Amino acid sequence: MNMEQIKKDFPILENRKITYLDSGATTQKPVQVIKAVEEFYEKYNANPHRGAYSLSIDATELYENTRTKIAKFINAKQDQEIIFSKNATESLNLIAYSYGMDNLKKDDEIVLSIMEHHSNLVPWQKVTKKTKSKLNYMYINENYEISDEEIESKITDQTKIVGITHISNVLGTINNIKKIIKYAHKKGAIVIVDASQSIPHRKIDVQDLDVDFLVFSGHKMLAPLGVGVLYGKKKLLNKMSPFLMGGDMIEYVYEQDATFAPLPNKFEAGTQNVEGVIGLGAAIDYIENIGYNKIQEIETQLTSYAKEELSKLDYLTLYMTPNKENHSSVISFNIKGIHPHDVASILDSEGIYIRSRKSLRTTTYEIFRNRLYL
Amino acid sequence: MNDLTDVYNELIMEHSMNSYNKKKLEKADYEEKGHNPNCGDEITLELKLDGNVIGDMAFLGHGCAISQASTSIMIDTLKGKTIEEAKEIIKTFIEMIKRETKNEEDLKKLEDAIAFKNVSNMPARVKCALLAWHTMEDILNKK
Numbered sequence: 036m037n038m039e040q041i042k043k044d045f046p047i048l049e050n051r052k053i054t055y056l057d058s059g060a061t062t063q064k065p066v067q068v069i070k071a072v073e074e075f076y077e078k079y080n081a082n083p084h085r086g087a088y089s090l091s092i093d094a095t096e097l098y099e100n101t102r103t104k105i106a107k108f109i110n111a112k113q114d115q116e117i118i119f120s121k122n123a124t125e126s127l128n129l130i131a132y133s134y135g136m137d138n139l140k141k142d143d144e145i146v147l148s149i150m151e152h153h154s155n156l157v158p159w160q161k162v163t164k165k166t167k168s169k170l171n172y173m174y175i176n177e178n179y180e181i182s183d184e185e186i187e188s189k190i191t192d193q194t195k196i197v198g199i200t201h202i203s204n205v206l207g208t209i210n211n212i213k214k215i216i217k218y219a220h221k222k223g224a225i226v227i228v229d230a231s232q233s234i235p236h237r238k239i240d241v242q243d244l245d246v247d248f249l250v251f252s253g254h255k256m257l258a259p260l261g262v263g264v265l266y267g268k269k270k271l272l273n274k275m276s277p278f279l280m281g282g283d284m285i286e287y288v289y290e291q292d293a294t295f296a297p298l299p300n301k302f303e304a305g306t307q308n309v310e311g312v313i314g315l316g317a318a319i320d321y322i323e324n325i326g327y328n329k330i331q332e333i334e335t336q337l338t339s340y341a342k343e344e345l346s347k348l349d350y351l352t353l354y355m356t357p358n359k360e361n362h363s364s365v366i367s368f369n370i371k372g373i374h375p376h377d378v379a380s381i382l383d384s385e386g387i388y389i390r391s392r393k394s395l396r397t398t399t400y401e402i403f404r405n406r407l408y409l
Numbered sequence: 410m411n412d413l414t415d416v417y418n419e420l421i422m423e424h425s426m427n428s429y430n431k432k433k434l435e436k437a438d439y440e441e442k443g444h445n446p447n448c449g450d451e452i453t454l455e456l457k458l459d460g461n462v463i464g465d466m467a468f469l470g471h472g473c474a475i476s477q478a479s480t481s482i483m484i485d486t487l488k489g490k491t492i493e494e495a496k497e498i499i500k501t502f503i504e505m506i507k508r509e510t511k512n513e514e515d516l517k518k519l520e521d522a523i524a525f526k527n528v529s530n531m532p533a534r535v536k537c538a539l540l541a542w543h544t545m546e547d548i549l550n551k552k
Contacts, residue, residue, distance in 0.1 A: 374473035376448055377417070380534060384413045391448075 071317035101316035115298040118265040124154040126250035126265035131158035133275040139166040150203040194224040201233035207365030258318035262311030279304040415527040425474035428481035443544030480541035
């Protein structure tokens with residue numbers, strides 16, 4: 036399978052005649068995912084877990100089979116360690132409220148990297164304010180990486196939670212999450228990995244990483260908008276109280292009290308985004324069909340080409356680590372003397388879509404290059 | 410999108426790259442900061458009144474070409490106007506950018522600021538063009 040063939044799977048690229056380089060914001064969807072959602076509504080639409088009739092049972096089966104598929108995809112030990120959410124943001128809020136609020140005490144520390152997305156930062160500000168714990172940051176060095184010394188000086192015996200993005204959506208830096216997890220565990224902290232940016236690019240194995248919580252959004256990995264995943268170790272999830280209350284997450288309800296359903300339903304209150312879940316299943320099939328080896332091969336090829344060509348422009352500054360093995364397919368750059376928003380508007384007029392924003396206290400552009408869309 | 414030169418026209422480019430209005434006033438009566446948190450554009454407007462008339466204005470700050478030029482051209486337009494006239498011009502400018510008016514007679518009041526008319530075709534840039542005008546509106550409403 037080559038790039039041209041892959042490109043044909045994305046109807047929007049043909050319909051709009053665009054060069055889409057903002058997959059870091061959301062990926063475009065292949066026809067296989069779009070069809071899976073359509074098929075669900077044409078043949079299976081019912082509320083899972085609700086009806087005793089065969090249609091609802093079919094819908095339940097499709098929904099739960101996707102849970103199994105995701106568990107296999109990231110090598111979770113058990114299906115019930117997979118919780119469906121709205122997106123990575125909701126998954127992170129769930130951890131912040133149901134784990135952070137209940138487990139942190141005064142003077143405990145939360146350590147985040149300075150390259151975290153707001154979704155893995157702002158909820159923790161709320162937790163530290165409420166519990167009087169502290170928020171500390173691991174900063175980047177001149178190579179836009181977090182050094183071993185930084186990891187070892189910031190994660191201390193007081194650290195209870197470490198939050199780290201696998202691949203930075205701003206710099207493309209691939210963090211050494213395995214090392215961070217190992218070191219944090221040595222210090223008695225749990226680790227939350229934000230895999231939103233990495234999951235369509237790199238094979239994730241939660242058991243091999245020994246990660247405590249891992250989150251990602253479906254829409255950044257070719258699936259529909261509005262569906263996300265929380266992976267958590269069963270022993271942690273079991274001890275946590277529910278996040279959202281409502282239907283389908285209860286066991287018995289009395290006038291003044293209620294008992295809650297076991298995992299995973301405990302964390303899935305209300306009717307879920309079933310079409311999103313089905314679409315996410317199709318997206319995983321699509322990624323596995325191409326294969327991570329092929330994905331990385333195309334990605335490396337595209338990234339080195341972009342880097343080589345962009346380096347020729349003397350009015351352009353690139354922000355990326357020189358260590359190739361630590362860099363993914365996000366390329367941030369500035370054009371001397373021109374504000375990022377003006378650049379984005381100018382490229383827009385050529386049908387090229389990039390992301391422009393201020394981040395990490397410097398004004399950087401992010402070109403989100405994704406191996407599938409060039 | 411329209412032809413880019415409709416937006417990045419000569420007047421806007423001139424004001425964004427080298428504005429004579431970008432300075433600090435000796436003695437300002439009012440100072441107000443304007444900020445677009447999503448993109449980081451930031452301006453500080455200074456205003457000096459002669460009775461009921463806008464005597465002098467200046468700004469400092471940084472941001473994209475549209476936000477900076479819009480601030481500078483707004484200053485040119487509003488200087489020497491009464492507060493009531495200024496409020497009316499600001500209202501018309503906001504309506505033009507939001508496509509709420511196309512009344513040619515009204516738009517004439519905007520003088521050079523009419524150069525931003527085509528920003529109304531670029532929804533992503535509307536807030537850049539409006540930053541200074543909303544900030545000025547705040548000053549005049551607080552007064």
